[in-house]
Amino acid sequence: METKLPKLVRISIVGLGNVGRGVAEVIRRKQEEITRKYGIDLKIVGVADLPGAVVDENGLSEDAITKFKSGETAEDMTTLDMIKDVEHEIVVETTPTNVENGGPGLTHIITALESDRHVVTSNKGPLALQYGKLMDLATSRGKELKFEASVGGAMPIISLIKDNLAGNGIISIKGILNGTCNYILTRMREEKLPYEHVLKEAQERGIAETDPSNDVAGRDTAVKLVILANSIFDRNVSYKDVEVAGITEITLEALKLADDAGYVIKLIGEVDGGGSSGECLKVAPRLVPKDDPLNVEGTLNVATIKTDLAGDITVIGKGAGPIEAASAVLSDIIGIYM
Amino acid sequence: MKISMDIELTDIPGQLVLALKPVSDLGGNILSVLHQRDKKTPSGRIPVQLTLEIGEQGLNRLVERLKERDVNVVRIGKERLKESMMVLLIGHIVHTDLGETIDSIDSTGFAEVVELSLSMPGVDKKSSASVTLSAIGKEELKEALNILERTVNKKGIMIIPSI
Structure with missing residues (x-):
């Protein structure tokens, strides 16, 4: 019997946050x-964060990554040099979202694609600002740019539509795309506590950020809608729309x-194909009938795809x-080789 | 708009013509008349079912004229407002002229505010209200919502429609 060696897939991770x-x-x-x-052997050959990058072509151990993160080991090179010069197949871009100018994530993704590497990202900023340009670059390089983690976290929506629902025309998507808001509205309704009180509780539990305004x-919901509008509906919109x-x-x-x-109030994002069927691209509190599938509680996300x-x-x-x-990043990585 | 109406005539000759004449006088159009001479109400009157097309203003005057002619109007096509939806309002609802907000819908002729619940936690605090809109059709209901949105936006009131 023929035994096939697993295919080596070398990965770098840019951005060592959560x-x-x-x-x-x-x-x-x-x-x-x-x-x-799946017959692929995943190996992390480099990680990068603010101070720089640490690399090992034989694979970085858990210990090496922890030590780098805590600043105990010196960096080997800059982030961009790692993306360009270390031989690997996939750059996982997980730096924080910046919707003003895309932040360093935008440069990381462009550099990675120009260095002929696939990119898997959770970073919403670059996608919301430069979706068309980035996809064109990926196509021209024959590489993949995948971003399931940017919308709905673990909830599959991009690949669900692109793969499983292939052949379907997508009329609209509406749903709850922000767990923090869902948690706050759920707790206000259940405990009859005012907004400020529940917000404070959410911050103490780490569900809301210190600056919760996004x-x-x-x-946050709006940025995710922009990604859906551009990637699913081929619309050319940005955050300000x-x-x-x-x-x-x-x-x-x-x-x-x-x-x-018989209703609950939820923060609903709604997007459709534009054109004659409508021009919906909006985030607003809406009344949801209690028996509607969009009525999910706590920090859950939900989306109804028409x-x-x-x-x-x-x-x-x-x-x-x-x-x-x-989980979403991993399925994107595996998806590249399936 | 199209409405249905149940009226009752006194049992003497010429009453039907008397009842129908104001409809055309007011620019209305009679679509059907169901007149069953052999049926009588307990009070000895003759029931007639009318379907007609007439404007909101015309309808109000028609009802007045029918009353003047001793015709009982027992029902005006309540089912004409077939579509309903609830919306919530949050803001200074009362102090930004609630009457005018409701009028913006009621004056359309195709939609009405049929229910309103108001919750006012304190003088300086924002009020919340649930408003049920009814309209003669789906398109009209959508238009009524648009009108309400425009009206309350000007007043800085937040509107929460259903999905």
């Missing part, structure tokens, strides 16, 4: 299983009035968390 470390952990945890199931003002309202004005009385009439053949498809999943986001 998601980046989560990716390193799931690759370590799942390595054997992935080799057995989430509660609806900006989104009509955005957040949840900061929601009162307990409004939640009670909604409840009495299609021309399959009807309505609704997916629910964990929108945030390092391992959950890493």
Whole structure:
């Protein structure tokens, strides 16, 4: 019997925050299983963060990554030099989102594609700002740019539509794409506590950031909608095209009035194909009937995809968390070789 | 707009013509008349079902004229407002002229505010309200929502429609 050697896939991780470390952990945890199931041998040959990069062509150990992160070991080179000069196949870009100018993530992705490497990213900024340009660059280089983790965390939506629903026309997508807002609205309704109180609780539990404005003002949801509008509906829109309202004005009385009439209030992002079918690209609190599949609680994310053949498809999943986001990154990595 | 109407006539000759004449006088158009001479109400009147097309203003005057002619109007096509939706409002709802906000819908002739619940936690605090809009059709309901959105946006009131 012929035994085939697994294909070596060398990876670098740029950005060692929660998601980046989560990716390193799931690759370590799942390595054997992935080799057995998919015939690919994943090896992390470099990691980079603010101070620079550390590399090892034989694969970095957990210990080496931890030491680099804590600043105990000196860096070998700059991030961009690592992306350009270290031989590897995939750059995993997990630096924080910057929707103003794309931040360093934009440069990382461009450099990686120009160095003929595939890119898998959770970073929303570069995609929201330069989607068309980045996809064109990837195509011209014959490389893949994948970004499932950028929308809905572990909840599959991009590949669900592109792969499983291939052949369907997608009419619209609407859903809850921000777990922090969902948590706050859920707790306000359940515990009858005012917004400020629940926000503080969410911050103490690490569900809301110290500066929660990106989430509660609806900006995070808006950026994800832009990614969906451009990648699923081929629209050429940017953040400023989104009509955005957040949840900061929601009162307990409004939640009670909604409840009495059989509704809950959720922060809903909605996007459609534009053109004659409408021009919807908006984030706003909406009334959701209690028996609607979009009524999910806590930090969960949900999306209903309206299609021309399959009807309505609704997916629910964990929108945030390092391992959950890493799950989406990992499936993108494997997807490149399937 | 198209409405249906149940009226009751006194049981003497010429009453039907008397009841129908104001419709055309007011620019309305009679679509059907169901007149069953052998049926009588307990009070001895003759029931007639009308379907007609007439404007909102015309309808109000028609009802007045029918009353003047001793015709009982027992029902005006309630089902004409077939589509409904609820929206929430948050903001200074009362102090930005609630009456005018409601009028912006009621004056359309094709939609009405049929229910309103108001919650006012304190004088300086924002109020919340649930408003049920009804309209004669889906398109009209959508238009009514657009009108309400424009009206409350000008007043700095947040509107939360259903999905």
